[in-house]
Amino acid sequence: MTIPLFDNDVLRTFVAISECGTFTGAAKSVHRTPSALSMQIKQLERILGKKLFIREPRQVRLTSDGEALLDYSRRLLRLNEEAVRYFLSPSLEGKIGIGTSDDVGTRILPKVLAEFSRAYPAVTINVVVGSSKDNLARLDAGELDLALVTVAEDVRNIRGEVVHEEPLVWAGWENSSAFSRIPLPVAVAHEGCAWRRIALRALEEAGKSYRIAYTCEHCSGQEAAMAADLAIAPFPKSIVRAPLKEITGWDLPTIGMYQLALARRGANELNDILAHHVKKAFRELQ
Structure with a gap:
């Protein structure tokens, strides 16, 4: 018997629903109607012979099979993106520095750096582990391009974009x-x-x-x-x-x-790409 293959478009829909918790919210993020998403999920459930979501009045929750598929889906989509980027992305060279503290940031960065290095092998990455205060000073001094900094939830003027x-x-x-x-x-x-x-x-x-x-x-x-x-x-x-x-x-x-914010020094292609990888990794933690 021929094993059916996953459709990346359906996997994106599945991940969007999992992250949003509603078909309506997911429909907005993938620019489709809730009914179209519902049909995709029903077809996916038929193919797998498993129920993926528990449908409640105002939200949906993953079943145990859905939790398992979510992990596979994220990895498959990430691998697909890496493969396409390898062939289609312009060749990048240069150096980039990122600072982090030794808590959540260091658990995320190894995965981020591995993906980034596979896609852009000619780019040298310098990682500095230190306090948020010191890394912000390095950022302002031009020694770093990006910094993951820890902030309290009640801080109004946050440097950068909250990612976690x-x-x-x-x-x-x-x-x-x-x-x-x-x-x-x-x-x-x-x-x-x-x-x-x-x-x-x-x-x-x-x-x-x-x-x-x-x-x-x-x-x-x-x-x-x-x-x-x-x-x-x-x-x-x-x-x-x-x-x-x-x-x-x-x-x-x-x-x-508490929150982690990603602070950046200016905008360029290298900064943008590494920042994208960091933010995606934190999204996948949720």
Whole structure:
């Protein structure tokens, strides 16, 4: 029996519906009618013999089979785009620098850089890991072309375009007891860090007694403090994995959201292309 092949157009529709949560919203993004999208999905479900969406009055949710197909769809579409770009994109040469902190940015960048390098092998990429404050200074000095910087959700004048948002939570080591001590020992970065500002403000507003037990600009340093049971720390929820754990209760206040923004120095073809890859990678995290 001949195995049917996926149609990229149908996969784009499927991904759009998955990301929007409604046929109406997805229809606007792919410039088609909701009924046309519905027909595509019904045909796809017939081909696979699987139900991909749970249809509710105001939204749709992925089934377990739909979740599996979403991962395949994104990879297939990405590979198709890379293949087309390899043959059709103009040959680019040059150097580009991007700065990031060592949290979510460093989990995203390896994938981004691998895709970018395959498509543009003649471009040299320089990656600088440092604080948002330092990387913005490097950007302004012309040492970097792009920078992923951390900002608090209440900051009005954000440098760049917000590409990611998620909650900060209290994290500690497995079997840690630091969270039960009075005053609460916390590990944070130095002054100017958005995580530090948000976390300490939450503690102060809640009237929670605390002391800064450890300071370090890097997540690895804060993890070391937690491993030694010296402190707990504010961390993005997505990077709290064993042997770390999220700490709840013990009168710990909700910290709040933080954002990553992509700041750029001028506009040129190289900057535009790398920025596109970065933004796409963060979209696929959602």
